[in-house]
Amino acid sequence: MQNRVWAEVSLEAIAHNFRLLSARYGDVAAVVKANAYGHGLVPVARACVSAGAKRLCVATLEEGMSLRKAGLSQAIYPLSALLPEEATDCVRADLTPFISSPEFFAAFAAAAKNAPIPARCYLVFDTGMGREGLNASALRPLRASCPAQVEIVGIATHLSSADEAELLPTKAQCAAFAEATVGWPGEVSVTNSPGMLRVEASGFHRAGAILYGIEPYPGALDECPTLAAMVVKARLTLVKALPAGATVGYGRTHTLTRDSVIATVPAGYGDGWLRALGNCGFVSVQGQRCPIVGRVSMDQCQVDITDVAGVSVGDTVTLIGEGITAVEVAQWAKTTAHEPTTLLNSRVPRYYPSSV
Template sequence: MSTLIPDSLARVEINAEDLAHNFRHLTELAGGATEVAAIVKSDAYGHGLLLSSRAFHEAGCRVFCVASTEEAVFLREHLGPDIRILKMVPSLPEEYEAVATNGIEQALASEEDRRGWQSWLSERGLKLSVHLKVDRGMGRLGFSYPDFMREAEEIAKSPIFNWVGLMSHLPASEESPDPSAVSVDRNDYTTTREVNRFRLLAKEVESLFGRPLVKHIGNSGALLFHPESRFDLVRCGLALYGADPRGQAGTGLGLRPAMAVRSGLVQIRALDKGATVGYGRDYRVRQPTRVGVAAVGYADGFFRRLAEYGCVLVRGQRCGILGRISMNLISVDLSDVEGARMGDTVTLLGADGDERISVEELARWAGTIPYEVFTSLGGLIRRRVAI
């Protein structure tokens, strides 16, 4: 393990082998007819874009999905020409050249999007590989059904577009796979029904325009809980990093959490009964208490709300957080930790001995979701790799 970062500083540890394991496991689950694409947007969910992409690539991944042109170009430069890169978010005109000249596949989601690209490509005599996106319940990016069929005709007859894919996105893939489990509040929406509607649309489009397309609607939740969503490609994000899309820890999905977040004790002191801890003096110890101070805070992405609900691990023991979380420091209760001393590791996320704080648990304490935990902690804290 690298020793470039002192153990007293907040740090992220990423296990590349766990990332590779998750990709291989999901690929096996998807079956031979369905390819797994790795979602590596937002610095690979805080796990490090280069580190994670290399781990997935070495495990056999050849399709990567990103949100920004910067991410796409970075992958092309570092992983080479043998991978396919899909940019899922529309590009602005100033991004067109970088996308087109680096062989990036672009998701098209609106008439304005298509017209902008069509004009720019025509002027330069270039072509672009595209995936048309239809909106199936997100109300976000994507064509409505009537608009989609009209735009599909435009794309199909245009010589400057290489139409390679048909895609959509599921807004509730973690829900029950039971097609009879209809929620009135969701206007009779179920994932199974939307997948079936997408299948019918794909059949109609391929028949009408006489071309096979790479069809993809599934994400991590769909792959794990909705086998019917496994078309030609599934776009996996959260599960690749070892988390359950339902927010349930330890559910036997065969995934390995790849991220751990740790810091170190920089001071230990004894406080008398009634002493206050932290800003606002709104926490008082109820008995003589041994308090440890760890070098991590909200500037590192550690949510302030965790002061009310959260805990950390020290020497394999759970220790409650005392008082408010500061910008760079937290105070923890060491009363039940024998032999704790300055320099001991403090685990905010991950395992220490037989104990573990999962991302699902941390998200629940913070009143958020694992996605935000990963991107908040992974994006702000110094990173090193666990080998």
């Protein structure tokens, strides 16, 4: 059975990207949270490990446990704050959480009480993200009260605006982190994808968007030319002629100014294809960009193929790829470059044409 819409993911590109980042920036952790930015959690993690990754970053307990169930033994860091009731499973799965609160630290220590080896964790220092992390006054008392069954292996922070043109806030965060961690033993981790490329920082880097060939800020790929790893395709389900003056889609938001040929692409926001692309996005049809006309609906969208000859039902069109980047899609939709691939859901199967 042929699919209506699908994604092709190059694990070779991801492995290449990891090796490139490691060669340029040193100690790099592969960020595979959110289903590896939509590329596939376990396949991507395995590809990165095959390329030398010793650290994998996730967001949730479930993601970390999925990697353990898949047989991956590398260090796995849940980056987001976990609930206290998740501490026991976190210890059992030998995950190394990034801890942002005394409450979770206490639950983690209690869960580790009878563990055969000390449970490892990072403490997170809030340098200005304001989302998670401990304040400076809480860091050292927490470390001082650390029981024997817990090993604080390092300290981390998260940069709030390293992808912005103005770097002063990022440099201020780095300075605050350095001041708060003077004499702190163990590892440190400061930078995300844009920070890794733009500021000097010690410790290991957390490579997210750049690992997948997604530009975290304008010009990033000029500095570090990683390869795009995903192509998204669909097969046309309808091709029909409409006269000038006809309207297309919900709300009649697009009126044809000429006799036109309109094709239906079976991808909509029910697949994670952004609704905001209506009347402003494009897809590639026979290598030519064709505009999305009308609103993107739950299961499909329409494109104007009037200027492309010989298009038929069943033909393959490209939503991301063939010169259309995830960054461009994001710009059309006025959103972050992370969304176009990450939002693709389970209704869009992932295929891995070859293995690493």
